[in-house]
Amino acid sequence: MKVIGTAGHVDHGKSTLVLALTGIDPDRLAEEKTREMTIDLGFAWLTLPDGQAVGIVDVPGHIDFIKNMLAGVGGIDAALFVIAADEGVMPQTSEHLAILDLLQVTHGVVALTKIDMVQHDPDWLELVQADVAEALERTSLAGAPIVPISARTGEGLDRLTQTIQQVLSQTPERRNVAKPRLPIDRAFSVAGFGTVVTGTLSDGDLVVGQEVEIVPAGLRARVRGLQTHKHKLEQAVPGSRVAVNLSGVSKEQVSRGNVVALPATLRPTALVDVHLRMVARGLEKPLLHNQPVDFFCGAAEVAARTRLLNAEALEPGQEGWVQLRLEAPVAVQRGDRFILRQASPSRTLGGGVVVNPYPGRRWRRFRPEVVAMLEALQSGDPPSVLLQALRRQEPAPYAAVASASSLDRASAAQAFAELLTGAQVMALDRDWDAGQIEEGQRLAALQTVISAEGWRELAGRLESTLAGYHQQFPLRVGMGREELKNRWQGKRQTWSPRQFNDLLGQAVQEGLVVDEGAVVRLRGHAARLAPKEQVAADRLLAQFKTQPAMPPSATEAKAAVGEDVLQWLLDSGRLARVNDDVVFEAAAYDAMLQQIMDFMRREGSITVAQVRDLLDTSRKYALALMEHLDARHVTRRVGDARVLRKAEGS
Numbered sequence: 001m002k003v004i005g006t007a008g009h010v011d012h013g014k015s016t017l018v019l020a021l022t023g024i025d026p027d028r029l030a031e032e033k034t035r036e037m038t039i040d041l042g043f044a045w046l047t048l049p050d051g052q053a054v055g056i057v058d059v060p061g062h063i064d065f066i067k068n069m070l071a072g073v074g075g076i077d078a079a080l081f082v083i084a085a086d087e088g089v090m091p092q093t094s095e096h097l098a099i100l101d102l103l104q105v106t107h108g109v110v111a112l113t114k115i116d117m118v119q120h121d122p123d124w125l126e127l128v129q130a131d132v133a134e135a136l137e138r139t140s141l142a143g144a145p146i147v148p149i150s151a152r153t154g155e156g157l158d159r160l161t162q163t164i165q166q167v168l169s170q171t172p173e174r175r176n177v178a179k180p181r182l183p184i185d186r187a188f189s190v191a192g193f194g195t196v197v198t199g200t201l202s203d204g205d206l207v208v209g210q211e212v213e214i215v216p217a218g219l220r221a222r223v224r225g226l227q228t229h230k231h232k233l234e235q236a237v238p239g240s241r242v243a244v245n246l247s248g249v250s251k252e253q254v255s256r257g258n259v260v261a262l263p264a265t266l267r268p269t270a271l272v273d274v275h276l277r278m279v280a281r282g283l284e285k286p287l288l289h290n291q292p293v294d295f296f297c298g299a300a301e302v303a304a305r306t307r308l309l310n311a312e313a314l315e316p317g318q319e320g321w322v323q324l325r326l327e328a329p330v331a332v333q334r335g336d337r338f339i340l341r342q343a344s345p346s347r348t349l350g351g352g353v354v355v356n357p358y359p360g361r362r363w364r365r366f367r368p369e370v371v372a373m374l375e376a377l378q379s380g381d382p383p384s385v386l387l388q389a390l391r392r393q394e395p396a397p398y399a400a401v402a403s404a405s406s407l408d409r410a411s412a413a414q415a416f417a418e419l420l421t422g423a424q425v426m427a428l429d430r431d432w433d434a435g436q437i438e439e440g441q442r443l444a445a446l447q448t449v450i451s452a453e454g455w456r457e458l459a460g461r462l463e464s465t466l467a468g469y470h471q472q473f474p475l476r477v478g479m480g481r482e483e484l485k486n487r488w489q490g491k492r493q494t495w496s497p498r499q500f501n502d503l504l505g506q507a508v509q510e511g512l513v514v515d516e517g518a519v520v521r522l523r524g525h526a527a528r529l530a531p532k533e534q535v536a537a538d539r540l541l542a543q544f545k546t547q548p549a550m551p552p553s554a555t556e557a558k559a560a561v562g563e564d565v566l567q568w569l570l571d572s573g574r575l576a577r578v579n580d581d582v583v584f585e586a587a588a589y590d591a592m593l594q595q596i597m598d599f600m601r602r603e604g605s606i607t608v609a610q611v612r613d614l615l616d617t618s619r620k621y622a623l624a625l626m627e628h629l630d631a632r633h634v635t636r637r638v639g640d641a642r643v644l645r646k647a648e649g650s
């Protein structure tokens, strides 16, 4: 089903035309009859020659009631733009046209009405037509058909209905994503039925008996009955004018601007990121940062303040990114179109599209990354939206990225799968299997998600950090893990140990670095001694080998070869450190450990004295070895003796 909305200057004949086309007088209020002027929205319907029924929303033209006009124009498929031939383009002709343009209403018909008033002057009609065509230029209604008519004589009305039918045949089908939204434009009560709300339904069907939520009022109600064009229905479809009889709420609890939706499908928000286009002309001053404005979206109206994200001020005709802080929550969605106005003097400032209904926080101004994120969101393509959210905080857990993207769960998961397939993102979690992407649960567990670009940057930083370290300490095998983590993550981030391990694991897997356990080095790095140092090192090692169980102390070794060479001997695995001062030659260390283990397996336990005798060493070395094994949880002390820990012994 389709809905058209009238527009045009006060008294130009909108309501009269609706009556002439449909037989229904849209002006239903007593005050409207006495003042001969539309004050609030009126509703009617028309059966086109091809048999399809079309809803009509009739709006007031008077500037004082422009808010009501804005509440009605939200959900229309096409505009019935009414211009009186005798007056031509007038102030609200222009303002309504600007509003339709900002709302991107791209389909419409111009009814050039009251031609009976200008019949004496045929040139005049031609002049006005040219004028109107010019006014439409550079708007979303450029080139719309102009049909001269008279509601009084009936001249041109048939052609007008034909043209409406033709224009509507070109409008896109309403989407149905099973998430019905009915922005309430009227709420009243009917004796014997109770509360009734009306609106133009979008995005899904409403069904009698359904439980619904009124957002942002936060009320639950049940659909007791449905009507479209005064006909009872069991199910209402998107794009139709719907009256919903609600049980469970009173008329006083619901008002224009609230939205009827299925429970928990629409979350209210009081902070929205929007792309704003300013009206082309008619403003004395540019829009400023922190300016009070009125925000109109759907049938809702709420006061707001601007936060200009990429401009000091927005001049007429300019576009920009704006965060709006609303004084009360509203139920809006990404992609919804809105209008910004100032109350006094009454002016339409601009309008555009809600790009991010849940920014969650105040953006800092003039941040390229914020603008990039909003641009991606506007492009509407979920993968780039998700990628932008990831780029802002990577490496990050999947859940954090998905939530920052403001995509719904299913689209985020789908977008992530696409990005993975296209190798634009990586999930570095060691225990993750990309084959299981379907499982939302598994996605939520991912801790280390990064974009391919982000990874390249990190890999580059890892390489330069380690290269610098190797240059500074050529004799060291590599950099300690803790120090590496601090340098690699930088000052702005704190990675969890798990994230660090995941990232390092990726670098190892790619062959960039070698993980030596305590230290990490670039693959190409080999600590090499100068010839003189090599001689000293060889001499020291020979000394260790001649007295393997009672070798020189660390202090003596350091005195003999220097700190760097000693460290190199330790890092390269030629020497093994047992405590601050006790160091063994590596092979000797392994052999002694083996002897101790064999003894314990055979005898059940071992004392320090037994170690001393077994290895033919001194008590100092025996004790150092056993304390070392205790510290490594290989052994456990029981009285004077040591036994193997369970895990080792079994």
Ligand SMILES: Nc1nc2c(ncn2[C@@H]2O[C@H](COP(=O)(O)OP(=O)(O)OP(=O)(O)O)[C@@H](O)[C@H]2O)c(=O)[nH]1
Residues within 6 Å of the ligand: 008, 009, 010, 011, 012, 013, 014, 015, 016, 017, 036, 037, 038, 039, 059, 060, 061, 062, 082, 113, 114, 115, 116, 117, 149, 150, 151, 152, 153
């Ligand atoms: N001569 C002539 N008068 C017309 C025609 N259409 C409307 N009128 C008269 O113009 C006056 C205003 O018509 P309305 O239909 O109330 O105008 P409107 O655009 O709905 O006005 P608002 O809703 O207040 O913006 C009424 O007195 C109508 O009788 C027409 O085709 N010919």
Ligand SMILES: [Mg+2]
Residues within 6 Å of the ligand: 014, 015, 016, 037, 038, 058, 059, 060, 061
């Ligand atoms: Mg009217």
